[in-house]
Amino acid sequence: MTEPRINPNVSVDCVIFSFEDDGLEVLLIERNAGQNRIEDDLLALPGNLIYEDETLDAAANRVLRELTGLKNIYLEQVYTFGDPARINKQKDQDWLHSIRAHPEARVITVAYTSLVKKSNFKISPSSFARQAMWVKVKEVPQLAFDHNALLEKALEYLKHKIYIEPLGYELLPERFTLAQLQKLYEAILDDHFDKRNFRRKVLRTSFIIPLNEKQKGVAHKPAGLYRFDKSKFHKI
């Protein structure tokens, strides 16, 4: 079997968010410094060059799996970054020299994103990722390449998307409380809502349906449960 041929000009990067009650987290890697053992302390998004014979979608899935172990994730394309000066940090150039055949090639990168529940996935770093970890979005430091810009763009994409699709559908339990729903919206929109206002707005929509049920087995006063009606969301 021959090695797949690498396209030295095009890469994919994955911005994987996890929704947690106290805000969003993003999956980052520590890069292995290659044979030259250069010092590399920049965290990065999981990403790599594509193969000549694979689609961009397939490349995103492969690269994410190779670096972090995450698979079967529905990745969506967000934006393509192609500034000729996007690899301008010395540390990035050193790292590329330590690991790549064409370190000076201009690389255009296609950013992909997904929003998952991290407890559903097990991280297992390999390839040039010596580590992979979830980092709170608010605590993300300066990243490799232009990855901070990729992260910003993916966040913006998510904020737009929540108006168009019932994003929470896969992230909340089938039957959820309004407090859970509020936390999801607050995490994605990076905002804080008044509980009563939020409740009033939610009840005005036609796609969040109150069930005739309450939470069970909780210490506090049990809250009412709700469900999404996806079909109604799409009609609006």
Next chain:
Amino acid sequence: MTEPRINPNVSVDCVIFSFEDDGLEVLLIERNAGQNRIEDDLLALPGNLIYEDETLDAAANRVLRELTGLKNIYLEQVYTFGDPARINKQKDQDWLHSIRAHPEARVITVAYTSLVKKSNFKISPSSFARQAMWVKVKEVPQLAFDHNALLEKALEYLKHKIYIEPLGYELLPERFTLAQLQKLYEAILDDHFDKRNFRRKVLRTSFIIPLNEKQKGVAHKPAGLYRFDKSKFHKI
């Protein structure tokens, strides 16, 4: 002055829509068949390879200007197409062989879009475009490469966008009638709305403001005029 170096692996394509009262149109080119005078009857979106030293945005603006004469257009990136088999038609391969240095290179293309009023622009084809013309979106034939897919994606982008941004702002007169507004929404969403329903929905929004004025100098009963309040749209 040396010629800019071409990146043989990355191109940009522009999907320029024009809003007309009877639906959307899209700007297409007829390709010049190069020195070999091959027969080329596939219309194409205006697009070309990028230069090594320019950003993707700059490339999109340059290529659009070079091929069609259109300039000072606000182009937005829509999606990147990278299927290894995206150049699979014999006619496209023949055409590339007649005009390009690396006809067999795998090309990834970044699609850009804009929505304009065609009467504001003058078309003047040059470079390898021997002709440029507006074609009704509903009458677009099979295009070169995967350009029909690019067109579809740009249409989808526009449909999503109209829910998020007051798109009509630049396309309608500052003061417009509800009939004009309805035509804009019908063109973009490719749908037909009941006049009274549309009116009722519009008046329920807070960003379309009725003015205390009516049309002047029209033969029929003058209609009331409205304006957009962009700031209110963004709050929603």
